[in-house]
Amino acid sequence: MSQDLLYSKTHEWVRLANEPAGKTATVGLTSFALEMLTDLVHVELPPVGREVKAGQPFGEIESVKAVSDLYSPVNGQVVEINSALAGNLEHLPEDPYGNGWFIKIKLAGDAGLSDLLNEAAYKKQCEEEQH
């Protein structure tokens, strides 16, 4: 986890950046989520250009045991996907906040950031879920 990230209640992390084309959010899954999932075998990411809404599924991740939805933490449009992810799922837990990113979203005017958690609040939520 990191101070410069925001987190969703559904265990996605968000890294905000100002880029020439506008504000973007890079999104991935937290190490807590990956530890809970284990045995990843498949990931489904949306096509570039897809509109996404905060709290709505943008894709899915599948482990040996089950399939889980991936939720967009923000409103916006997908501008880039990590196409290297599908072939490297077993290495995802080694670098979930770097090479393990899923999608990059160009934020909408109403980005829907208000429900996101800071690091301390997210840590607290994870501790509660473990008990």
Next chain:
Amino acid sequence: MDASLTRTPLYDWHVNHGGRMVDFAGWAMPVQYTSIIEEHTAIRSAVGLADISHMGRLRFEGPGAAVFLAELLTRRVADMELGQIRYSLVTNDEGGILDDVLVGYYHNSHGQPFFMVVVNASNRAKIVDWISAHLPPERAQRPGQEIIWNDISRLWAMFAIQGPRSVELLQPLVDVDLRSMRYYRGAQALILHPAAQRQGCIISRTGYTGEDGFEVSLGAGIAAEVWEALMELGKPLGIVPAGLGARDTLRLEAGMPLYGHELSEQINPFQAGLGFACHLVGYDFPGRDALVQIQKQPLKTVRIGLEMAAGSRAARQGCPVMADGRKVGEVTSGTHSPTLGRPIAMAYVDAAFAEPGRELQLDIRGRFEPAKVVELPFYQRKKKK
């Protein structure tokens, strides 16, 4: 974890070793300790130890026991030799499957013979009720045909030792020669461990993984010590503890049905491919007459195996099976096969679409994915000569 769940004698060990505890048929059981794929692979290549103390175990003895079991189970019992184990079914009057069981014929250290019937944890209460209904006191006390039966599930723990190195692991701890024990045979044995205080156990060369191995029933009071001893002895062999998650992927690869998925009261043994477990001629048990009728008719739906291309999404229970845009069946179990590296599934489909090689589609959350009918099992171990 819900405190109302029943705990096995290994509960504390599981929790202390990272076991993720889930509710399975009212028992708190570990679904995995580390990774399902790791636990699965260890059992295919070395050896794994699983706590299966939740399995129901019913013990029958007395001069009337064999006759009674023959009238309860779909499989012959009366001709069983000591030390023999058979896979059998319990069917209702309509021929629907109430449970699938293993029945073993053993003798205790005093030479007294008895039967042990191992039933699914999820069906234990139902089977106990079914037996009670078919075995009223006047029947159990019929002179010369007395039957004593007990549900020993809570008194005895049960371990599954599975994998090619199972003999090496278990042999130092028991006083019977495991190398000469054949598949689907078993014996009463002494546990050679100080904590066991020369208590006995029941060992059978059986399992639910498609691998060589043993299932051992032993007193709940000594279970934790014996488990620790096995884990210690198994270190040089590459032992891992295995949870229910790996047991599920292992049995699925081995094409073995699981009650609540491939088996239910709405499914008859012939559809499930379990006709071999039904002896209909010269035997009588609940459902026998119905099964004679069912056997005369062509089967409407049958159990099949389906394989998908590597990298596909896996089908799960309830997923529709499609042919030419029409639903022809439903998946009962599906997962990613760690051994084959691709998704596999079992399904019931219209018998016209069941022949191996046929291309079907699976409707996985609204998107059709191709799948091919294959022979079961998906995985078969190479047997040593």
